[in-house]
Every structure is written in C-alpha cells, then in structure tokens.
Amino acid sequence: MPRPDTRRSEDAAAARAGGILTIDLDAAACNYRRLCKELAVVPCAAVVKADAYGLGVGRLAPAFAAAGARAFFVGPVDEGIELDGVLAAAGRADAEIYVLNGVLPGTEPDFRTHRLIPVLNSLACVERWRAAASAAGQPLPAALHVDTGMSRLGLPDDEVGVLAAEPGRLDGIDVRLIVSHLACAEEPDNPLNAEQLTRFRAALAQLPEAPACLANSSGIFLGPDYHFDLARGGVALYGVNPTPERPNPMRQVVRLQGRILQVREIDPSRTVGYGATHRAAGRTRIATIGVGYADGYMRALSNRGHAVIEGRQVPVVGRVSMDSLTLDVTELPEATVRPGGFVDLIGPDHDVDALAEEAGTIGYEILTALGHRYHRVYVGS
Ligand SMILES: *Cc1c(COP(=O)(O)O)cnc(C)c1O
Numbered sequence: 441m442p443r444p445d446t447r448r449s450e451d452a453a454a455a456r457a458g459g460i461l462t463i464d465l466d467a468a469a470c471n472y473r474r475l476c477k478e479l480a481v482v483p484c485a486a487v488v489k490a491d492a493y494g495l496g497v498g499r500l501a502p503a504f505a506a507a508g509a510r511a512f513f514v515g516p517v518d519e520g521i522e523l524d525g526v527l528a529a530a531g532r533a534d535a536e537i538y539v540l541n542g543v544l545p546g547t548e549p550d551f552r553t554h555r556l557i558p559v560l561n562s563l564a565c566v567e568r569w570r571a572a573a574s575a576a577g578q579p580l581p582a583a584l585h586v587d588t589g590m591s592r593l594g595l596p597d598d599e600v601g602v603l604a605a606e607p608g609r610l611d612g613i614d615v616r617l618i619v620s621h622l623a624c625a626e627e628p629d630n631p632l633n634a635e636q637l638t639r640f641r642a643a644l645a646q647l648p649e650a651p652a653c654l655a656n657s658s659g660i661f662l663g664p665d666y667h668f669d670l671a672r673g674g675v676a677l678y679g680v681n682p683t684p685e686r687p688n689p690m691r692q693v694v695r696l697q698g699r700i701l702q703v704r705e706i707d708p709s710r711t712v713g714y715g716a717t718h719r720a721a722g723r724t725r726i727a728t729i730g731v732g733y734a735d736g737y738m739r740a741l742s743n744r745g746h747a748v749i750e751g752r753q754v755p756v757v758g759r760v761s762m763d764s765l766t767l768d769v770t771e772l773p774e775a776t777v778r779p780g781g782f783v784d785l786i787g788p789d790h791d792v793d794a795l796a797e798e799a800g801t802i803g804y805e806i807l808t809a810l811g812h813r814y815h816r817v818y819v820g821s
Contacts (some may be wrong), residue, residue: 457815458763460782463495466820467691468677469507474689475673476508478660482667484769485511485653487674489519489540494736494808495678495693497523499818502530504677506821511536513672517556524554538583540618542593548572554582555570559583561593563602568610573612583617584647588639589632597639598766605648613652617670625658625666632809635664647695657682661689681793681801683695688793694807696786696814698729698747700739700779712766713758715804718743723801725770727754729778730765731785736809740799741765748784751775 454460472769485612486509500524501512512521512527520539527535528670536557541553541657542565543558551572553557560566560582573580584603587594595603603609620640624630637654643647644652651669657676659666661683662792681688705725729747733739745756747767757768769777786795792803800808 441512446744447811454815454817457813458699458813459735459785460699460703461810461814462695462697462817462819463499464691464695464820465499465503465691467679467693468553469503469820470497471677471690472504472507472509472563472673473691474691475657475660475671475676479667479671479729480664482671483510484660484671484673485509485513485536485538486677487513487656487672488523489513489515489674490808491519493675493678493804494810496816496818498526500677501526502532503821505530505532505535509535511538511670513538513540513559515539515789516541517544517550520556521550521554526554529664537652540585540593542585543568543572552576557581557656559585559619560595560613561585562595562597563609565605566595566613567796568613570609577779579614581614581616583619583653584615584650585619586640586643586647588620588636588643590621594620594623597643597645598740600643600646607648610648615648617653618647619653619672622654622656622659622662624657625662626682628662628683628685633659637665644804647773675804675807678803678807680790680796680807684793688791692788692791694786694792695781695784695788695811696731696810697782698731698765698785700727700777700783701730702728702767702779703777705727711758713742714761715759718757719761721785724768724769725774725777726757727767727769727783729767729783729785730763731814732761732765734762735811735813736806737765737785738799738801738806738809740801741795745795745798746790747784748787748789751789753790754783 486504542561585594653670655666655671676682679693742759745751796803
C-alpha cells in the first residue's frame with residue numbers, strides 16, 4: 441500500500457529544497473560488482489568512511505552488503521559504532537568492521553561492544569590492544585597497518601622490525617589482516633607503486649602469517665600483483681574514476697540538481713556578485729540557483745564551474761555565494777530556464793570528476809563536501 445502522507449511530505453520537502461541530491465543505490469551496487477569483477481577471485485571490502493563519502497552510510501552500506509561485501513572500513517571509531525547499528529538493522533551483523541584510525545586510549549570497550557576491529561597503526565596501538573586482550577582474558581581481533589610510503593599512519597620499518605624480533609608483543613592479538621596503503625595508485629606509471637609493493641612484501645615476510653590487503657580503488661586497477669587477499673574499494677564505489685588516464689569504468693551514483701530561484705536580464709557593463717568579478721559584455725540573462733558554498737558547491741568554482749540545462753553547458757559567472765550561485769544563461773531559449781525549474785550541477789553530462797577538475801580538487805572532496813540542506817532522494821533497491 442502506498443503511504444499517501446509520507447508521499448505528500450516528501451513532495452513538500454522536495455518543493456521547498458534549493459537543491460535535490462539523488463543517490464542511485466543500484467549504480468553503487470553495480471560499482472561494487474565492477475570492482476569484484478576486476479579482482480576476479482579476491483574479495484572486496486567497502487570503504488564507507490565519512491558517511492560513505494558523504495552519501496549516507498545508512499543506505500550505502502546495506503547496498504554494498506547486499507551486493508556481497510563482507511568487510512567494511514571506517515575512519516574514526518564513532519563511524520564504526522554507527523555502522524554496527526546499520527549493519528545489524530540490515531541483518532548483516534556478521535560483517536567485519538575495520539576502524540582505520542586505530543584504537544585511542546579509553547575506547548577499547550567501544551570496540552568490544554560494537555564488535556569493531558581496530559587497525560593498529562603503531563607499536564603503542566599494538567601495546568594498547570595487547571593489554572585489552574589480556575584484560576579480557578581472550579584473543580581480540582585486529583589488523584596491522586604497515587607504512588610503506590604514506591608516512592601517515594602505520595608501523596614504520598623499524599617498528600615492523602621490533603614486532604618481528606619480539607613476537608610476544610602480539611600475544612592475545614588475533615591478526616586478521618595486514619594492510620598498507622598506496623600513495624599514487626591513480627598514476628599507474630609512478631615508480632612508487634612498485635616500491636611500495638616491494639616494501640609491503642618485505643614487511644609481510646617478517647610478520648605473522650595473515651591475509652594481506654593493499655589496494656584502494658585505483659590500486660585494484662594496477663593489476664593482480666596488487667590484489668593480495670582483500671582489496672579496499674572506496675571512491676570508485678561512488679562513481680569517481682579510479683583510472684583518471686582512461687575512460688571511467690564506474691557508473692555515476694550522484695545527481696545534484698540546483699533550483700532556479702530567479703532569472704533576470706542585466707544591462708551591458710553591470711557586474712555580477714560579490715567583488716564584482718564578472719562584468720556582462722552585452723545584454724545578459726542571469727539565472728540564480730539556490731545552492732552555494734554552504735552546500736559544498738565550492739567557492740573555487742566562481743567564474744570556473746559549469747552547470748547543464750537540457751544538455752547544454754552554461755558557465756558560473758561571478759562568485760559563488762553562501763546560499764546561491766549565478767549562471768549566464770543568455771545562450772539558452774527563455775522557455776528552458778524558468779524559476780522553480782532545475783539545472784544539473786552534477787549529472788550525466790557533468791560528472792563528479794568534471795566538477796572537481798573545475799574546482800581544482802578531487803572527486804573525493806566534492807562528494808564529502810555535499811551539504812545537508814539538499815533534499816536527498818535514494819533510488820534503486
Ligand atoms: C580512504 C582509504 C581507502 C579507500 O581509498 P579509495 O581511493 O577511496 O578507494 C583505502 N584504504 C585506506 C587506508 C584509506 O584511508
């Protein structure tokens with residue numbers, strides 16, 4: 441039975457929104473299966489940190505679980521706690537949840553209560569988890585992270601050496617996974633990829649036997665040498681191109697439509713927006729859209745970004761404001777640009793990567809910056 445009241449309030453919310461963010465769960469699931477196909481027999485974990493790259497972990501994680509994901513990675517422990525609830529509600533309490541940021545002092549009980557698996561990033565972290573296992577009187581699961589070239593998180597070479605020389609430091613720790621992270625995976629010709637591979641193999645040889653996990657989205661496309669026993673697919677699941685030098689093998693997950701608030705003609709030599717950074721060359725039609733930098737439409741897109749109306753690109757002119765942006769729609773027939781209508785800010789003809797390029801950033805940042813004022817619509821199962 442349709443629920444007319446729900447329907448009506450949904451429609452009302454859509455009618456009020458300055459922008460509509462449509463997230464295609466089928467496309468995301470399809471992207472998960474695409475990574476699995478690339479990996480052949482190696483399983484793929486789903487990286488859902490930062491609220492599934494801004495798209496909503498409550499909807500995306502169950503979609504990946506239904507598509508076959510049995511392991512998930514989050515950033516901080518709070519995200520793990522949230523994901524535990526999401527997966528339990530979806531009947532997927534058996535999935536593994538790895539916490540990339542490791543175990544901070546005092547958070548050990550959270551890991552046990554929510555069956556989270558810490559990624560141990562230093563000897564101090566290893567010691568903390570060993571003590572937790574000792575206090576629990578039972579082995580506790582963990583992943584070990586070795587740093588092979590990021591110099592960010594993970595055990596540096598000397599700490600790997602200490603673990604190799606003093607294996608007792610891992611007493612009570614059930615090492616489920618040994619991970620490392622690639623710095624330049626989206627550049628297949630970068631020599632650092634092969635160097636990291638060599639360093640990772642050397643570290644594995646020194647550590648207890650455990651499944652190994654190296655590749656992120658782009659790493660998956662570097663070929664089977666990088667696949668090991670588990671991959672960690674992130675941004676590609678959400679439609680960003682993991683192979684920037686080649687056509688995008690992933691499906692677009694996001695469509696962002698901005699509402700047309702006003703359309704006006706301005707006289708030649710009038711300026712547009714803060715700082716008067718754009719001056720009309722002739723009579724110009726300006727459409728004002730109800731999306732601004734507070735919604736994650738970055739100010740860097742001022743005078744650089746493009747939107748699409750009925751398949752035609754129109755430029756952002758003037759500075760992006762907090763709640764609005766302005767487009768030069770002079771070239772479009774009047775009937776196609778009407779207040780109340782929509783333009784595509786991200787869509788089939790202008791994808792996340794294209795917008796990121798215009799903003800001088802990466803698709804990751806565009807997605808995770810998407811604000812909370814949009815009316816969100818999830819389509820697909
Ligand atoms: C974010 C992250 C990933 C996922 O990377 P993508 O490039 O989004 O696929 C994998 N591993 C680690 C350690 C990460 O921080």
